[in-house]
Amino acid sequence: MRINKQHIADENKNSSENHKDGFDFLSHQLDKQDKDVNAILRKLADFQVAIPSWALGAGGTRFGRFSYFGEPSTLEQKIDDVGVLHALTKTAGAISLHIPWDIPQDYDAIKERAKINGLVFDAVNSNTFQDQKDAKESYRFGSLSNLNASAREQAIQHNIDVINIGEKLGSKSLTVWLADGANFAGQRNFQSSLIHAENSLKSIYSELPDDWKMFIEYKPYEPNFYSTVIQDWGTSFMLANACGEKAYTLVDLGHHLPNTNIEQIVSTLMLKGKLGGFHFNDSKYGDDDSTVGSVKPYALFLIFNELVYGMENNPQNPDLAWMIDASHNIKDPLEDLLQSLEAILEAYAKALLVDQEELKAAQERNDVTLCQEIMQNAYRTDVRPLLAQARALSGGVINPLKSYRSLRIREGLIKERGMNSVATGL
Numbered sequence: 001m002r003i004n005k006q007h008i009a010d011e012n013k014n015s016s017e018n019h020k021d022g023f024d025f026l027s028h029q030l031d032k033q034d035k036d037v038n039a040i041l042r043k044l045a046d047f048q049v050a051i052p053s054w055a056l057g058a059g060g061t062r063f064g065r066f067s068y069f070g071e072p073s074t075l076e077q078k079i080d081d082v083g084v085l086h087a088l089t090k091t092a093g094a095i096s097l098h099i100p101w102d103i104p105q106d107y108d109a110i111k112e113r114a115k116i117n118g119l120v121f122d123a124v125n126s127n128t129f130q131d132q133k134d135a136k137e138s139y140r141f142g143s144l145s146n147l148n149a150s151a152r153e154q155a156i157q158h159n160i161d162v163i164n165i166g167e168k169l170g171s172k173s174l175t176v177w178l179a180d181g182a183n184f185a186g187q188r189n190f191q192s193s194l195i196h197a198e199n200s201l202k203s204i205y206s207e208l209p210d211d212w213k214m215f216i217e218y219k220p221y222e223p224n225f226y227s228t229v230i231q232d233w234g235t236s237f238m239l240a241n242a243c244g245e246k247a248y249t250l251v252d253l254g255h256h257l258p259n260t261n262i263e264q265i266v267s268t269l270m271l272k273g274k275l276g277g278f279h280f281n282d283s284k285y286g287d288d289d290s291t292v293g294s295v296k297p298y299a300l301f302l303i304f305n306e307l308v309y310g311m312e313n314n315p316q317n318p319d320l321a322w323m324i325d326a327s328h329n330i331k332d333p334l335e336d337l338l339q340s341l342e343a344i345l346e347a348y349a350k351a352l353l354v355d356q357e358e359l360k361a362a363q364e365r366n367d368v369t370l371c372q373e374i375m376q377n378a379y380r381t382d383v384r385p386l387l388a389q390a391r392a393l394s395g396g397v398i399n400p401l402k403s404y405r406s407l408r409i410r411e412g413l414i415k416e417r418g419m420n421s422v423a424t425g426l
Helices: 005-032 037-046 075-089 107-116 149-169 190-205 233-243 262-271 297-313 333-352 356-364 368-379 384-394 400-406 409-417
Strands: 050-052 094-096 173-176 213-216 247-252 275-280 321-324
Touching: 005 037, 005 384, 005 400, 037 333, 037 384, 050 321, 075 094, 075 107, 075 333, 075 400, 075 409, 107 149, 149 173, 149 190, 173 190, 173 275, 190 213, 190 233, 213 233, 213 275, 233 247, 233 262, 247 262, 262 275, 262 297, 297 333, 297 356, 297 368, 321 333, 333 368, 333 384, 333 400, 333 409, 356 368, 400 409
Parallel strands: 050 094, 173 213, 213 247, 247 275, 275 321
Antiparallel strands: none
16 A cells, blocks of 8 residues: 555645644744754654564564454565555654565565665564574574574574675664573573673674674563573673674663663763664563553653764764664554654654753753753653654655544555455564
8 A cells, every 4th residue: 555645745734734833833932942943853854763574563472462454464565564654754764674584585676665665674683583494403592602503503694694685685784682591590601601692793793794784682581581691781782892893782672671771871882882773662561562652751752862962972873773673462553653653753852952051061060950950841842743844844744643544544454455464473
């Protein structure tokens, strides 16, 4: 299902009057605060968030999965779904593939499909947390850290294969999430596991093209509940340094223990030039299972405040890769992704309103109260008219979720794909 310019024009015509009133009011208020509204709009319009191929179908838990009708059952359909999101928002201009779930049969056709939808290919993701059909070795007891050298070699080769697939698509980065760990005390030797993981990552890194990056994720638990080999940002940072200058830490917002100060982690990594990217989601207790900004929106804003500061003051850190990595268990996945994109841009816009010079001056005077006021005044600003204006100027719709429903997109996907289609992958 394709959204054309006429669809966009018709949707915006129905929303333009109310939007203009809201934007004019906010723009006037920001002008009085000496905020450069046009500069903010340009930054919002330029901000692109990758959509992972596995997020386009219904998620699930170990207790069950409830399919959402009209799911994409092929890579081509996944690309089309991201195309719908991008047409509405002009913010989802990239798709991230997971291998082996998304190996193209015809690379030229897949690249053309992406081009038609206005998409590029973001990081490719390897999978060594599942045993694949006909694989000689099992990852039951680990992959890159497995005690079995043959299993490690198989996992290394898989990552190299993923790099080769990514090269054919025009991707420029590899994301490695390692599920390796232990469920029971005494099950594994911590040092041996870490040494094996480091040596395996170095082997993968040695095959990385010159213009590529490698992102190393971390996670404190799950699927192993006693220990995880790459359990925190410090371990990822250490491994990235061991691999080389093209290796970076990737921060997934759901991969932290409760009350972890993620914004401080972000600040430290950017200072050291080793923050490579972000996986956005929200969590209450565990991993990835809530819409971005639905549980801890202020925490997301605080993270973006550090990101904005780092992007302005840490030239040693590369441009960041942004991706949503969330599970949609009972919601329409495309609606959930639209809500996540809105929450990400909202947090970014609010962080752009923070007067960093005024904040620094208050910090140097130890004026704690004023520091809090500066942050919370920005956070309390309703920036949604800015997001809508940036979308409209870029050729998107003023209200993506409303337009998604009024255009009856899910109904169209069901008509096209049927009630029983199931997304490949998880």
